[in-house]
Amino acid sequence: MTRTPVNVTVTGAAGQIGYALLFRIASGQLLGADVPVKLRLLEIPQGVKAAEGTAMELDDCAFPLLQGIDIFDDANQAFSGANVALLVGARPRTAGMERGDLLAANGGIFGPQGKAINDNAADDIKVLVVGNPANTNALIAQQHAPDVPADRFTAMTRLDHNRAIAQLAKKTGAAVSDISKVTIWGNHSATQYPDIFHAEIAGKNAAEAVADEQWLADDFIPTVAKRGAAIIDARGASSAASAANAAIDHVYTWVNGTAEGDWTSAGVVSDGSYGVPEGLISSFPVTAKNGRFEIVQGLDINAFSRPRIDASVAELVAERDEVKKLGLI
Numbered sequence: 001m002t003r004t005p006v007n008v009t010v011t012g013a014a015g016q017i018g019y020a021l022l023f024r025i026a027s028g029q030l031l032g033a034d035v036p037v038k039l040r041l042l043e044i045p046q047g048v049k050a051a052e053g054t055a056m057e058l059d060d061c062a063f064p065l066l067q068g069i070d071i072f073d074d075a076n077q078a079f080s081g082a083n084v085a086l087l088v089g090a091r092p093r094t095a096g097m098e099r100g101d102l103l104a105a106n107g108g109i110f111g112p113q114g115k116a117i118n119d120n121a122a123d124d125i126k127v128l129v130v131g132n133p134a135n136t137n138a139l140i141a142q143q144h145a146p147d148v149p150a151d152r153f154t155a156m157t158r159l160d161h162n163r164a165i166a167q168l169a170k171k172t173g174a175a176v177s178d179i180s181k182v183t184i185w186g187n188h189s190a191t192q193y194p195d196i197f198h199a200e201i202a203g204k205n206a207a208e209a210v211a212d213e214q215w216l217a218d219d220f221i222p223t224v225a226k227r228g229a230a231i232i233d234a235r236g237a238s239s240a241a242s243a244a245n246a247a248i249d250h251v252y253t254w255v256n257g258t259a260e261g262d263w264t265s266a267g268v269v270s271d272g273s274y275g276v277p278e279g280l281i282s283s284f285p286v287t288a289k290n291g292r293f294e295i296v297q298g299l300d301i302n303a304f305s306r307p308r309i310d311a312s313v314a315e316l317v318a319e320r321d322e323v324k325k326l327g328l329i
């Protein structure tokens, strides 16, 4: 193996997503089957011992691409030389917690981690925020990293994107691989808008193939948007393997590109496209090429879609205003 290993930092490494994610990174699924990796795991002190156990199991897989595992409880060390950072560890909402409390608790995590990335990561750092509220946590981290180009900070809506594809495949009987150009707009929350008006099934418009606006409004959109809660209800724990899978998909696509004629969804810094205020980290249809996401331009937004996009973006604006008020950005 002659390639220089890629340093991948994962926060919340001892959590349930971490457990589903690390083995797939180490096996080559994050970056490619010929790319060696070094893992840098960040946990809070109480999580370090469990992370050490996971590291023992990673050793026991004898992955040919895995060239080292280091475990830290200090963000500056964990992000030192990082080329890819997966920010999974977050403070979950607990009973009685208001949105402001949740944003404040996570601001205390993502502000310092953004600064640690700014001060210690490699010049080509790419950041994916998974920990909720993912879009606003990503914004907080990005705002604490003034020396890192803003477009290196992204939030995960790929799970929502994959959920939308799966629901559309179920409804139409199409193969997942025949579905392209699905879009998730807005926030990774129940206000998100999964849009199939530009999607295609084997090259034909998906909304026309479905031809059922009532199904869209009353079934498809709420099923996708509330899927996280449905999983928690059924499993007694939040999505882990599917979230890890989406994180793998997000970074793999970012690094290796979208297929010709397709796009994906990601929370990226808005350039003002589609009326989304500049600087917000909102989900858009994006292509990836040469290691960069680009927002797909020029799509017609119809009367069904417009208010739904606006509602989710309004929620992001409210979250941004709240973290500003709290002095977190």
Ligand SMILES: NC(=O)C1=CN([C@@H]2O[C@H](COP(=O)(O)OP(=O)(O)OC[C@H]3O[C@@H](n4cnc5c(N)ncnc54)[C@H](O)[C@@H]3O)[C@@H](O)[C@H]2O)C=CC1
Pocket (backbone or CB within 6 Å): 011, 012, 013, 014, 015, 016, 017, 018, 042, 043, 044, 046, 047, 088, 089, 090, 091, 092, 109, 129, 130, 131, 132, 133, 134, 156, 157, 158, 159, 160, 188, 238, 239, 240, 243
């Ligand atoms: N964007 C998305 O689509 C999805 C996001 N999520 C979010 O991902 C996050 C992680 O989920 P799980 O792994 O299930 O949670 P978990 O509670 O099993 O694990 C979280 C881990 O993060 C660690 N942690 C907490 N604060 C930390 C810090 N400051 N630095 C480093 N590590 C820290 C904890 O010790 C714990 O081991 C949650 O916020 C969850 O809501 C989950 C599913 C989908």
Ligand SMILES: O=C([O-])CC(=O)C(=O)O
Pocket (backbone or CB within 6 Å): 132, 159, 227, 228, 229, 231, 238, 239
């Ligand atoms: O609410 C959660 O923690 C899980 C989540 O984001 C999802 O499954 O989309």
